[in-house]
Amino acid sequence: MFMQWTLVIFSVTLISAGSISERIEGGSRAEISKFPWQASLHIYGLLTCGAVIYSNEIVITAAQYVLPEFPKIHSVRVGSSIDNTGGQEVQVAQIISHENFKLKGVFAPNNIAVIRLQSKLILGNSVSPIPLADKAPSSGSLAWVSGYGRPEPDELKSQNLFYSALKIVNFDECQNLYKYLSEDMICAGAPGHSVYEKDVGDPLVSDGKLVGIVSFVSKWGLSKYPVVYANVAELKPWILNAIAKL
Template identity: 25%
Template sequence: MRRSSTGSLTGAVALAAAAVITPQASGGTAAADAVVIGGRPVQVSETPWVVALASRDRFGGTRAGQFCGGVLVAPDKVMTAAHCVSKDVLGVPIGQVRDLKVITGRSELAGTGGQEATVSEVRIDPEYDAGTNAGDFAMLTLSTSLPAHHAVKAAGPGDAAYTPGTSAVVYGWGDTTGTGTYASELHAAPVEVLPDSTCEIAYPKSIYGTYSADTMLCAGDPEGGHDACQGDSGGPLVADGRLIGLVSWGGGCGQAQSPGVYARLSAAPGTWAVRG
């Protein structure tokens, strides 16, 4: 996951092209990945497209089983990072996770508001490469449709929102300090779209992954202090009201020399995101 405890995403298993997987019964518990660095609490009512991925069976009930973020892109479709639904993260193949759900309309994970929608199908981008982190996209189909106006539109290829220097916001329930201090309330942090060269220099075949502008987007705080962190993986990066990226990977949290790497939405399978 983003800034994982092992510092790497290698070992995550890429699934078959456009495979459809139905969660089934499993047992045991997996360790959850470690909120947004330098962020502020926000109400999900302001951003109804931000959702949490949860499995109490795998991660316990303290944080309602939250282990990754996601974003509603259609009434019954949620996009997240492919590595979030890998065996590396879940501890078992996705087909053995019996209670995979998407929590919507709830700022406080331990609260009782909102809705917990069951995930009926999971599709992995056929181009996903667990070794380099390229194509880090997954699409979840919900068993229940949510209000259409809650979905966010994605910025298509060539959209100005991808231009370096553009202000953006990243959302999540992950680590807020980089030391395992998890938030129970949704947070948001301001970042900036950075030139591809910044991440190419930071991650030239690093232990964390290899930056590729074809499927990845570089974003962060040039001065440090604002970033995504553990537990934010799959969560949305939004600029000019459009989805431009999903939290994917990086080295450390909130460090100027180690920007965040996001899955670039314009590189997602064309039918997956509603373009703005």
């Protein structure tokens, strides 16, 4: 918990200082109607990380930047192409993080959390849930990651939604790069495309289903390395069980 607090405080401090370089590198600006499952998670009104809509009451994110003991300091924004204005902003009622989540250096096995909102989202063209994958996509499959992490020229201003097209990387090849890779993780990447720390929690989508949650940013965001994601298909039983408890 001390580590989670440290990460959150560090993140908020960077936001306040205007020194964040976290972004979807090489991405293109997107309209929320193209990625209506996209959400952003905020602590005390400041963008903390990404999230994804599972239902009108539930969003999924990474465990890395949430504080389950203090749900009311969190809020979620959906339905907007900008992270801190427009769409719908809803306060958080309850958070459950994976009980086996643990940072191992920069790696985070079981980096998943589910959130119940205080009020239901109004679903529509720009706010829509996405189904969970039953199996991880095969190596070479096309996937898309979206998020608000890319900075504008004035980084203290609101951030726009960006996306990148990626390909799923063979597990064994990725494991050769990252020796701590485990079955609850998958990798995706493309030359010139990467994500940074603010995109943790953002959705990776393939064939219309949620296949990953940004978990570990590869090699300090260098785009020649794939990004590591929580493997949604592998973690699906835990996700559904946790949702039932909320």
